[in-house]
Amino acid sequence: MRRIAILGSTGSIGRSTLSVAESYPDRFQIIALAAGSNVQAAFEQAVRWKPRVISVARETDADSVRKKLRAQGCGEIEVVHGSAGTVRVSTHPEADFVVSAIVGVAGLEATYEAVKAGKTVGLANKECLVAAGELITAEARKQGKPLLPIDSEHNAVHQCMRGGRMEEVQKIWLTASGGPFLKTPKSRFPSITVQQALNHPTWKMGKRITIDSATLMNKGFEVIEACRLFHVPPSQVEVIVHPQSTIHSMVEFIDGSILAQFSVTDMRLPILYALTYPERIQSDLRFPVMDLRQLDFYPPDMQKFRCLKLAYEAAEAGGAKPVALNAADEIAVGAFLEGQIGFDDIPRVIEDVLSATKTGKMESINQVVETDLEARRAARERVERLHRGRSPIPRATSVSCQGE
Numbered sequence: 001m002r003r004i005a006i007l008g009s010t011g012s013i014g015r016s017t018l019s020v021a022e023s024y025p026d027r028f029q030i031i032a033l034a035a036g037s038n039v040q041a042a043f044e045q046a047v048r049w050k051p052r053v054i055s056v057a058r059e060t061d062a063d064s065v066r067k068k069l070r071a072q073g074c075g076e077i078e079v080v081h082g083s084a085g086t087v088r089v090s091t092h093p094e095a096d097f098v099v100s101a102i103v104g105v106a107g108l109e110a111t112y113e114a115v116k117a118g119k120t121v122g123l124a125n126k127e128c129l130v131a132a133g134e135l136i137t138a139e140a141r142k143q144g145k146p147l148l149p150i151d152s153e154h155n156a157v158h159q160c161m162r163g164g165r166m167e168e169v170q171k172i173w174l175t176a177s178g179g180p181f182l183k184t185p186k187s188r189f190p191s192i193t194v195q196q197a198l199n200h201p202t203w204k205m206g207k208r209i210t211i212d213s214a215t216l217m218n219k220g221f222e223v224i225e226a227c228r229l230f231h232v233p234p235s236q237v238e239v240i241v242h243p244q245s246t247i248h249s250m251v252e253f254i255d256g257s258i259l260a261q262f263s264v265t266d267m268r269l270p271i272l273y274a275l276t277y278p279e280r281i282q283s284d285l286r287f288p289v290m291d292l293r294q295l296d297f298y299p300p301d302m303q304k305f306r307c308l309k310l311a312y313e314a315a316e317a318g319g320a321k322p323v324a325l326n327a328a329d330e331i332a333v334g335a336f337l338e339g340q341i342g343f344d345d346i347p348r349v350i351e352d353v354l355s356a357t358k359t360g361k362m363e364s365i366n367q368v369v370e371t372d373l374e375a376r377r378a379a380r381e382r383v384e385r386l387h388r389g390r391s392p393i394p395r396a397t398s399v400s401c402q403g404e
């Protein structure tokens, strides 16, 4: 029986994890949930899963969830809040597996503490590896516990890696759908609207990651994640555009063999893989191989998608640069979603923040958080200057974006 704690239980990966747990009630038990600010969803999950502990964002939310749970006859569930609450969930003594799926730097400390507490961690939070990858992977090695990627590409690489030894790896091929602007000429980038950028061709995801997929920054982050997870330099990680998103990624070995992983585009599969590793268990997530007709591949256009190039540079520099890359991107994407800057301004903001960031090794999670805050401040200033200098672009009115 895997005893699971989920960081980010009301988000899309969190909900998919619960849906996997629901399908295998005798294999998985939900021990602890960190939910965030969606109080109603947190309450419903607590009633449904009866975890030992549930954490929400604010103290007042914790009070109201506690009261409602008591009224429901679930008063034995411990309700905690804030970052200390998230750490309580991630280090719960009864949990042996932690799914790290809180978006942003908020999930960093709790994930690091989970690794330090000797938990096996399934990673869906990008910041953990992009901003603090060197620290987290070093700690996991020390603990002798695997870090299991839930991100579809790294999950695919992890699976392919089992076909050979580390020293036999020639190259990791990360596939990218190319996003909605694969065929859009660069000259039209300044007029791209929020609505257009949120319209991802293959995956339904949260807003930030959807924009990051449109700029290819998401793939840039994944290059850094791959370097940290699999201990390879950026020169051994190549991005290839594959619009069908059928092949989730590939590993090329020194003898010339290339192993690829493909399956349905459903996050429940990488979650199931991580939760059951090193076993594989029966699922109903079947891929219709007979219907497969065409797989296309193209090299990415680094001049058009400058974010990808910036990410490679940050990956090469390491230390503070990937922290700044992530922080500046989050601010720039937020400003774009708010209509303050244009789509083509996103790499502009990031490039400026990166060049103002000193290189330096990250020695602690605190230092990562400080570097992150500093980069955010710099990015906000840059956004302000750009915002003053431009006319407003049309904003999307009602955009709903949810899912895997």
Ligand code: MG
Pocket (backbone or CB within 6 Å): 151, 152, 153, 222
């Ligand atoms: Mg991915």
